[in-house]
Every structure is written in structure tokens, then in C-alpha cells.
Amino acid sequence: MTATLKQTPLYEESLKAGAKMIDFGGWALPVSYSSITAEHEAVRNDVGLFDVSHMGEVRVEGKDATNYLQKLLTNDVTKLTDGRAQYHAMCTETGGTVDDLIVYRRAEGRYLLVLNAANIDSDLEWMTRHLEGDVCLTNVSAETALLAVQGPQAEALLQTLTSTDLTTIRPFRFQEDVNIGGVSVLAARTGYTGEDGFELYVSATDASRLWTVIMEAGAPFKLLPCGLGARDTLRFEAALPLYGQELTTEISPIEAGIGFAVKTDKDTPFMGQEVLRRQKDGALTRQLVGIEMIERGIPRTGYAVFAGEEEIGFVTTGTRSPTLGKNIGLALLDIRFTTVDTEVMVAVRNKHVKARVVATPFYKRKK
Structure with missing residues (x-):
């Protein structure tokens, strides 16, 4: 692994745990520790521990912070109260x-934004360019580590390490200064796997200690350390978008199926509001859908999709689902071909292979 790659505070812990490291957007990150399938199944059935410290964290603070975020972002920040995420x-x-991104409201005029790792610099440039009012942006990414504990046993495992009643932290809520095994963390009931779980924001200097206490407590819960490979298959089965694939500067959130996070009727105008309003009101020309292969073949990212001889879109993500045992994909298709059970063709190695449009998410967690 080349020394020029950026390393998270948990790099050495990952190596000790047997991680297979890859270059992920300039970061040396674990793709897997045991196998992608084993780690995927651990999160679906038991619990997994992820190092996602490459993600970006930016504090947005000041008396005009709420109004600034209202103009910058698509959801309605005014609906947030202290201790809630959006x-x-x-x-x-x-x-x-x-x-x-995720916005955490810590107090009035105090927010924490969590950004995709590859976009930290470009996001900050964008946010700074549109900065107005009494607002201060502070990039705390380098001093912050992030561990994700995900799966049906996540709460039970972490509860053995804290006196805080974790049942009181409901989905998309968080609590600061939670003591987990002697380490103070911001504990949020959020994640990117389609399962229940927590994301733990911790000082970079305490990250190794936190990783160790969780790993040591994990044996009774069948905990496995998990890498980027399982994180991707897990989020894909739950149809959670990945920036750079389902979402880009050329793909709108309405097209990508996250219109629930776009409040086009909020009072404060925001960037892209009119275009997104028209799309919500029926002006969509393409939409992200699920596809399932009928004939043999895997719909890989970037593969073209056809209806007869007409090219109607492309695959944004595709693989063989570890949970479902099916070859499935997400594809951005011409709106005319997005009805469930519509038959389409995926160009797999220059051969047109039959598939059909299916409902998403492909997987929903057990309640």
C-alpha cells in the first residue's frame, strides 16, 4: 500500500485485524477482513463494525446558520430540534x-454536517462560495473518527459498554457525550446498511481505544470487522444511493428517488428548487429503478440498458445480491420504461440480456 494514500486513525487497527486494503479515492481503506459475503451476512444477521473515518465532518455555526442551510439544502432544516438528524x-x-449528506442539530445555530469523503474539498468550496450572514464553517474531518456498528445486535452489543439507555436514541436521533467503554462519543442512530445500528463520532485520538473495546466485547454477539465491500452490497440491497453512481451533478435527487428529502414547498428558496419542483410535479424524463436479471448475467455499473434497439438508460450499480441470491441492479431509465415488470435488455459483454423492472428497496430489514 503506497505511503502517499491518506490513512484514517484506525489504519493500524485494520491491518492488525487482517484487512485487505485498497485505494479508495486517495484513502487506504479496508475492502474486507474475512470475505465480503461473510461480513455482509454478519451485518444482516448479527453485527458488524466499520471504520468510516474517511467521511467528512463540518461544523456550521452562527446566528444565521439555520437560514443559510435552508438556502443551501433541499430538506427543511427548521423541522429539526436539538438531538435530531436529517x-x-x-x-x-x-x-x-x-x-x-446528513445534518445533525446540536443546538440552536449549531449543526454538524457529514459529507461524502470524495466531496469534502468540493463541498467546502461550494458552501464557502454561497456563504452569507453570521455563519462560521469549520472543517473538523481530520480530528474526527467515525465508527459504524450495524446489525440486529448493534444495540445489545453497545449496551454492554455504556450506562446510557440506548433505546432512548431513536432512528435519526443522537446524543452527545455518551460513554462507550470509557470513551466519549456522539452516538447517532444512523447508518448506511439498511439495518439498525449506530454511528459513533469520536476524537481521532480516541478512535483506536474505541475500536478495541468494541471488538473485545463483540465475541458473544458474533461481531465481525467489515470493509467497504460489504458496506456497498448492504447499502445497494437497501437501495441507498451512492454519490458518484446514483447521484451526481448530472443526476437530481428526484431522479435518484430521494424526493422525500426535497421539500420544494418550503418558504425559503433553495438552489435548484424550481427545477426540482417541476420534476416532482411530473416533468421527470428519467428515473432510478430496480432491475432483476431474467437471463444469465450481472448488470454492472455503466452497462447500457435497451428497449428493443433503443438505448433507454444505464446501470448505476449492480451485483449478485448476497442476501437474495439474485443478479440485480439499479438503473437510471427513460420514464416510459420504469413501470414494475417492464422487460428491458442489459448490454452484458456486447450481448443483450433480458431483465425486468422490480420494486425497490430489494431488501427491507426484519422488524
Whole structure:
């Protein structure tokens, strides 16, 4: 692994745990520790531990912070109260997606934004360019580590390490200064796997200690350390978009199926509002759908999709689902061909292979 790659505070812990490291957007990150399938199944059935410290964290603070975020982001920040989180898109004037992100409201005028790792610099440039009012942006990515504990046993495992009643932290809520095994964290009931779980924001200097206490407590719960490979298959089965694939500056959040995070009727105008409103009101020309292969073949990212001889879109993500045992994909298709059970063709190695449009998400967690 080349020394020029950026390393998270948990790089050495990952190596000790047997991680297979890859170059992921300039970061040395674990793709897997045991196998992608084993780690995927651990999260679906038991619990997995992820190092996602490459993600970006930016504090947005000041008396005008709420109004600033209302103009910058698609969801309605005014609906947040202290200790709640909210999913957002940040868009261009033409409705393309600059990034998708989570906003945590810590107090009035104090927010924490969590950004995709590859977009940290470009997001900050965008946010700074549109900065107005009494608002301060502070990039705390380098001093912050992020561990994700995901799966049906996530709460039970972490509860053995804290006196805080974790049942009180409901989905998309968080609590600061939670003591997990002697380490103070911001504990959020959020994640990117389609399962229940927590994301733990911790000082970079305490990250190794936190990783160790969780790993040591994990044996009774069948905990496995998990890498980027399982994180991708897990999020894909749950049809959670990945920036750079389902979302780009050329793909709007409405096209990508996250219109629930776009409040086109909020009072404060925001970038891309008019375009997104028209799309919501029926002006969509293409839409992200699920596809399932009828004939043999895997719909890989970038493969063209056809209806007869007409090219109607492309695959954004595709693989063989570890949970379902089926070859499935997400594809951005011409709106005329997005009805469930519509038959389409995927160009797999220059051969047109039959598939059909199916409902998403492909997987929903057990309640």
C-alpha cells in the first residue's frame, strides 16, 4: 500500500485485524477482513463494525446558520430540534446533486454536517462560495473518527459498554457525550446498511481505544470487522444511493428517488428548487429503478440498458445480491420504461440480456 494514500486513525487497527486494503479515492481503506459475503451476512444477521473515518465532518455555526442551510439544502432544516438528524441533498441551480449528506442539530445555530469523503474539498468550496450572514464553517474531518456498528445486535452489543439507555436514541436521533467503554462519543442512530445500528463520532485520538473495546466485547454477539465491500452490497440491497453512481451533478435527487428529502414547498428558496419542483410535479424524463436479471448475467455499473434497439438508460450499480441470491441492479431509465415488470435488455459483454423492472428497496430489514 503506497505511503502517499491518506490513512484514517484506525489504519493500524485494520491491518492488525487482517484487512485487505485498497485505494479508495486517495484513502487506504479496508475492502474486507474475512470475505465480503461473510461480513455482509454478519451485518444482516448479527453485527458488524466499520471504520468510516474517511467521511467528512463540518461544523456550521452562527446566528444565521439555520437560514443559510435552508438556502443551501433541499430538506427543511427548521423541522429539526436539538438531538435530531436529517438527510439532505445539496444541489446546483439546475437540480444536479453536489452531494448528499446528513445534518445533525446540536443546538440552536449549531449543526454538524457529514459529507461524502470524495466531496469534502468540493463541498467546502461550494458552501464557502454561497456563504452569507453570521455563519462560521469549520472543517473538523481530520480530528474526527467515525465508527459504524450495524446489525440486529448493534444495540445489545453497545449496551454492554455504556450506562446510557440506548433505546432512548431513536432512528435519526443522537446524543452527545455518551460513554462507550470509557470513551466519549456522539452516538447517532444512523447508518448506511439498511439495518439498525449506530454511528459513533469520536476524537481521532480516541478512535483506536474505541475500536478495541468494541471488538473485545463483540465475541458473544458474533461481531465481525467489515470493509467497504460489504458496506456497498448492504447499502445497494437497501437501495441507498451512492454519490458518484446514483447521484451526481448530472443526476437530481428526484431522479435518484430521494424526493422525500426535497421539500420544494418550503418558504425559503433553495438552489435548484424550481427545477426540482417541476420534476416532482411530473416533468421527470428519467428515473432510478430496480432491475432483476431474467437471463444469465450481472448488470454492472455503466452497462447500457435497451428497449428493443433503443438505448433507454444505464446501470448505476449492480451485483449478485448476497442476501437474495439474485443478479440485480439499479438503473437510471427513460420514464416510459420504469413501470414494475417492464422487460428491458442489459448490454452484458456486447450481448443483450433480458431483465425486468422490480420494486425497490430489494431488501427491507426484519422488524
